[in-house]
Each structure stands twice: as C-alpha cells, then as structure tokens.
Amino acid sequence: xxxxxxxxxxxxxxxxxxxxxTAAKASDLLPPQVAIQEASDxxxxxxxxxxFSQNFAQxxxxxxxxxxxxxxxxxxxxxxxxxxxxxxxxxxxxxxxxEFQTLLVRTYSRAFVEFKDWTVRFLPLEMASGSNKVVxxxxxxxxxxxxISVNYRMLLTNGDWKAYDIMIEGVSLVxxxxxxxxxxxxxxxxxxxxxxxxxxxxAEALSAKNS
Numbered sequence: 001x002x003x004x005x006x007x008x009x010x011x012x013x014x015x016x017x018x019x020x021x022t023a024a025k026a027s028d029l030l031p032p033q034v035a036i037q038e039a040s041d042x043x044x045x046x047x048x049x050x051x052f053s054q055n056f057a058q059x060x061x062x063x064x065x066x067x068x069x070x071x072x073x074x075x076x077x078x079x080x081x082x083x084x085x086x087x088x089x090x091x092x093x094x095x096x097x098x099e100f101q102t103l104l105v106r107t108y109s110r111a112f113v114e115f116k117d118w119t120v121r122f123l124p125l126e127m128a129s130g131s132n133k134v135v136x137x138x139x140x141x142x143x144x145x146x147x148i149s150v151n152y153r154m155l156l157t158n159g160d161w162k163a164y165d166i167m168i169e170g171v172s173l174v175x176x177x178x179x180x181x182x183x184x185x186x187x188x189x190x191x192x193x194x195x196x197x198x199x200x201x202x203a204e205a206l207s208a209k210n211s
Contacts, residue, residue, distance in 0.1 A: 032125065032134050032136050035161040056110075056206075059109045060106055063108055064105045070163060072155055073097055073101045074097065077101075079178070080177045080178050080181060081178070081191075082182070084181070084182070084185060084191055096195050100198070106205055119141045120139065121138060121139045122138055123139065124137075134161075135151050136151065138152070148169060150167070150168050151166065152166050153165040
C-alpha cells in the first residue's frame with residue numbers, strides 16, 4: 001500500500017511536468033496557472049531528448065531545478081508532518097524537508113521518464129481580487145480514458161505563486177503523506193528514525209537508478 005501510495009502521489013510532479021494547454025491560450029491564463037505552465041514548458045522540451053531521459057541522475061537534478069521555483073517545499077513539509085513539525089528540532093525539520101523533497105523529486109523523475117502521453121485542460125479559475133491562496137483546477141486527459149481531476153492548492157509567496165498540495169480525484173497528497181509518516185513514527189518510535197529510514201531509501205533508490 002505504501003509503495004502504491006508513493007507512486008500515485010508522485011503524480012503531484014508528473015502532472016506539472018507533462019502539462020499541455022488544451023483549452024486556453026497562454027495569454028488567457030491567470031498568474032497561478034502560468035506558474036504551472038512555466039514549469040511544464042521547461043520539462044516538455046527535455047522530453048524530446050532520449051539521451052537525457054536515460055541519465056536518471058541528470059533527470060533528477062533538472063527536475064529539482066525546474067519545479068523548485070514553483071513548489072513551496074517548506075509549506076509542504078510542515079503540513080505533511082502536522083503536529084510532529086512543531087515538536088521536531090530545527091535539525092530534524094531541515095533533514096526531513098531535504099529527504100522528503102528528494103523522495104518527491106525521485107518519484108517524479110521516474111515518472112518523468114516513463115509517462116509522456118498526457119495533456120491537461122485548465123478549468124475556469126475562481127480567484128478573488130487580492131487573494132493570496134487559490135485552487136487551480138485541471139483535468140488530465142489521456143487517449144481512451146476518462147479525464148482525471150487534478151487540483152493544485154497554491155499560495156502567493158514573496159510575489160510568486162507556488163504549489164503546496166495537490167488533490168487527485170479529491171485525494172490530497174499532504175493528507176496521505178501525513179498519515180504515512182504518522183504511522184511510521186508510531187512504528188519506529190521517533191521522527192529521527194523515520195528520517196533515517198527515508199534517507200536510506202532515497203540513497204538506495206538513487207544509487208540503483210544511477211547504476
């Protein structure tokens with residue numbers, strides 16, 4: 001279940017990378033939608049380079065650089081840990097953020113290599129004047145399949161719109177990872193042990209991919 005959950009919610013980044021506007025011109029998009037489009041433009045160009053996609057370390061590095069400006073990893077990490085964040089030491093918070101970001105990027109990078117046949121339709125954006133929070137609603141389209149509802153929760157931070165959660169068919173990435181890590185803390189006895197386990201899984205996964 002955990003592996004399946006990680007794969008499903010790795011789509012948080014898959015869907016950003018594979019966006020192709022089908023129902024609106026770029027000039028018709030509002031700033032939160034443009035933030036998603038900008039990340040997609042960078043990544044779509046790389047999809048054409050097969051030599052690039054075969055180097056997983058290179059893909060992971062590029063993906064990290066492409067999505068970082070449009071993703072609030074501080075906010076995501078805090079929300080994912082929930083109450084555990086407040087009781088964590090500064091060092092634990094920093095280490096968790098790093099390892100959790102690595103988890104998402106490597107999951108996303110794997111999907112970036114494997115899945116290429118996606119287009120996305122932006123739905124009308126309900127955005128109040130002066131608002132610093134918004135939900136960008138989209139539908140992911142695949143040939144022969146029903147559209148998948150994918151909604152991005154975005155926050156205006158220092159003038160930039162950044163994603164801090166995604167809901168796939170109504171299921172939240174943040175909520176699911178929070179449940180996963182909460183259960184792991186109960187099983188392993190401490191957040192530190194969970195972070196160490198996550199770091200080990202990340203190192204093993206990246207080493208396997210790079211070899």
